[in-house]
Amino acid sequence: MKNYIKHHPWSIIEEGFVPEYNQISESIFSLGNGMFGQRANFEEQYSGESLQGNYVAGVYYPDKTRVGWWKNGYPEYFAKVLNAANWIGIHISFEDEALDLATCEVEHFRRELNMKEGWLKREFTAKMPSGKRVKVEATRICSMARTKVGALSYQVTPLNFSGVARIVPFVDFDVINADSNYDEKFWNEQHRKASHDFSYVVASTKKTDFWVATGMKFNISGGFSMESAQEFEREKYVEVAVTGRVEEGKPLTIEKYAANISSMYFAKTQLVEVCEKEVLEAAQVGFDKLLLEHKEAWAAKWQMSDIVIDGDVSAQQGIRFNIFQLNQTYTGEDERLNIGPKGFTGEKYGGSTYWDTEAYCLAFYLATSDKQVARNLVLYRYKHLQKAIENAQKLGFTNGAALYPMVTMNGEECHNEWEITFEEIHRNGAIAYAIYDYINYHGDEDYLIDYGLEVLIAISRFWAQRVHWSKQKGQYVMHGVTGPNEYENNVNNNWYTSKIALWTLQYTLEGLQKYKGTTQLNELFQKLNFKEAETEKWQHILDNMYLGYDEKRGVFLQQDGFLDKELMPVSDIPAGQRPINQNWSWDRILRSCFIKQADTLQGIYLFEDEFDLETIERNFDFYEPMTVHESSLSPCVHAILASKLGRKEKAYEMYLRTARLDLDDYNNDTEDGCHTTSMAGTWMAFAKGFAGMRVRSGELYFSPYLPDHWDGYSFKIKFRERNLTIKATKGHVTIMNESADDLGIYLFDKKYELAGNGKIDAPMN
Known part of the structure; x- marks a missing residue:
């Protein structure tokens, strides 16, 4: 550093x-x-x-x-x-x-x-x-x-x-x-x-x-x-x-x-x-x-995009630097363009499109830009659907199954490390989730039938072929994958990959049910040669999929055999050996318990409403101490979960790490270019962490808090054609509606009707 x-x-x-x-x-x-x-x-x-x-x-x-x-x-x-x-x-x-x-x-x-x-x-x-x-x-x-x-x-x-x-x-x-x-x-x-x-x-x-x-x-x-x-x-x-x-x-x-x-x-x-x-x-x-x-x-x-932090210049500089880089990298005016991991700051990673866009960047553009900007990001993947189908065909998949590329410029896979190209297939789930995320945020329901379902069906077809039935377990399993934690390759039953595959199947089935019997869906079925039997297979997978769980610890298993490792916290690694990716052999890294970035916790972050607080806490306490955060995409997820758990110090530590990752060269690699896509994670850590912002069933929720040494903060978002300003000070929260239309909003789980050009004042919980 x-x-x-x-x-x-x-x-x-x-x-x-x-x-x-x-x-x-x-x-x-x-x-x-x-x-x-x-x-x-x-x-x-x-x-x-x-x-x-x-x-x-x-x-x-x-x-x-x-x-x-x-x-x-x-x-x-x-x-x-x-x-x-x-x-x-x-x-x-x-x-x-x-x-x-x-x-x-x-x-x-x-x-x-x-x-x-x-x-x-x-x-x-x-x-x-x-x-x-x-x-x-x-x-x-x-x-x-x-x-x-x-x-x-x-x-x-x-x-x-x-x-x-x-x-x-x-x-x-x-x-x-x-x-x-x-x-x-x-x-x-x-x-x-x-x-x-x-x-x-x-x-x-x-x-x-x-x-x-x-x-x-x-x-x-x-x-x-x-x-x-x-x-x-x-x-x-x-x-x-x-x-x-x-x-x-x-x-x-x-x-x-x-x-x-x-x-x-x-x-x-x-x-x-x-x-x-x-x-x-x-x-x-x-x-x-x-x-x-x-x-x-x-x-x-x-x-529209500024975030003001009172009482912490380091944190203020960090988040503005991240927002600045995001604004000068992508403007959303051309649906053919996307966001490379280094933006315009360097050549590493080829400057191509990764799953980073859907999993990390989309949230920033949803909240700070006009709807068309985020729409162009999801439409980008629709325009590449045929290439994704061709990518899957090269690997032996059939019937219109789609595997979106890990790395691409034109929709065609162009990454050549086998453990990523062939195995890090959770990227398909991120693309499916982005369709949901966009529709849930902006309420653009037409997008689902016009574009989204075609992509979801193709991805679901992939998942249905990628799992197989285990006679021994009497369940479906998914072998030979790499989860978000790239410090483990070719594992079986990675919990996050299996979880997001199941979520995709469920979301696709819900979409099909919503438009059942409509002319549009019938035309889509004809175009895709879709048979009803496919949905029966998907439901059977949903009812019978294996997801690893350790009863003794009460945690989801990152993958089969994870508990056979020598489990120890990152604090046991001598300081001179960090980061391990620059000091250890790859063999040693693969055999260790150490986690590059949020993996199981990535799924808990995405699907947090499915879990009670105690479940989230047990998984966080088990996996976070073993996480080295040597991916720039890791700290933001941990900051959000730590905030939800009331772990203020850990949330701030993780926020500062993502906000100042490049400014302080945490991972000794900024000379290759800034970590542009992870910069959107800084915005997520702030908005979803400190401000507790969520969109549930199309409705907006906030549960803000202040890090102990902050005097206050304020930021703006666009939500369903309304411009809102959220201000938090010690003991007090104000939400202002700077648009003419009313909006229902939840603050600390209490429903308010926020009048056009009105505001809510409430005590900080």
Whole structure:
């Protein structure tokens, strides 16, 4: 755990330059706008360790799978979000000496990400090897108002010299992915042009043939007397090198405007035209006006999604950082897009879609965005249903059974670790649950018959084929699976996987009963060649499924044989051996009792209303002490359950771990990119934990409490076309309805009628 980020309610601040932390900071200080994102790389040359990254939404490459032992059913590729053109670059030299912080003595360094207004600013004073001292102030945005545009202002002041400076703004498409399996470059140039008026490169991806045009324009003002300008091109690269004189103490300012335009949205023949239009309009508006527009767009984002915490700056900074990253990663405007585990902050995990979206991210977008945003997230999976059926067919399933991929960009499975690709099938349940979650929250009942049931039937067909009858047990069992705890592979009867499979079958049967006899359902049955006998099989599974349970301890068994392990708490692991995934052999991890993330507790969290408080408590007390929380998706679930159990200290510990996971680099892996999907878990930990928010049978419930050292908190949600503000202070709760329509609401299990534009005041229980 690192602690070099200064605590501040609205900003992420780094004071002092520590090269070994630079890649962590490149992740933390990343910017994005839903259409593209940029790691916090330096504009000027930097020869130290760096992960260069500009990522364009929806653009990917199917990198050929690299495994030591090929197995039937393996995907042939792993889809990767691509490092695209470096649009921020401005190389600067004085008397042919490059400005490079890796070779300079850095006298002062400060980096700030202002989350409220969405800009990144870097200030430094550096002494170059020759003794020349320079001061730099650089501000950057990925415009939220013009989502094709990025812009920056870079001011340089020579502090103790005058002389010749060379300034080289460029666009560089000759880039690599750090995670390339075979060190292959994924882009081919289509055309390019270097010009002082507008420079650009158009490149296309190999195989997938996405085209992207990245262009730039710049101007230089202030203390700079230009002597010459030279345009230069090479493959996938354009620059305009400007030479002139600088004067001691006189700042010069470089403003650079850029755009990333992809064939996802425009014809390939239009890319240059659109790119030039966007860049020239941005340059005409100017950096100050672009920044103002951008701030206004961010103000609108925060108006609905901000969470205010009084009395705890660390917790406040953490949750705003998570909300900021979520807002700049996904805007919900395009149903073809989804949320990668690293968002626009890095390449790890391929940038593809995982079950994280349904299990963790959906809750945030349900409550903070217009209904269409969450609808697009569930519709994304409906649009990929045929691919999910094909994925199942490759593994031997029939009759329209669907297995959604563990990792995907286009609906096709592209993950190649057998214990995950073939066994971590609980992801199917998360996708089914998301349909319920969306309908339950927004009341969009038509979605079930229009789209949801078709997906649910396909998933239920999978579960019905994936279980088998055990003569010995006289029950159905499910063998050879991996649950959410990936520190155990190829287990039998993982409780969570079996539980969510049963829930899916039950929910599907309820949906079929609801629309029984309707024209729409009859047409769906005809389309799917659905037979009544299928529902009889599903009901038989529901009535006869084995779910492991230990009578002595009163806990659900994570899987067969779990109690045969040497059971011990995480506190028994020597501190120097944590995290175990970076210190232990895989063999040792698999044989241990230690749990990567919520597994059995994941199911208890989802289906808590089925269990009494004592059952939840027994399972929590048994499994949580053995959980190492080495998945970013783990602490939020534990925070919610701890809150329900009244374990305030444990809830706060888990909340802080998820809220500051990247800011403090808990798991020593933030340099690869931020854990964007787990950031939604921070929102869940707050809203479902501290505020006790639930939606039961379409009705909204709250049971708020305050961590002991907090003075209060407030947040907003959208619920069924109403905007609500919830405020909690010591001993008091207020819920305000900022819409005209009345709403029934439960507070501490007491039903209230919340009038339009009215409020509820109640004592804190």
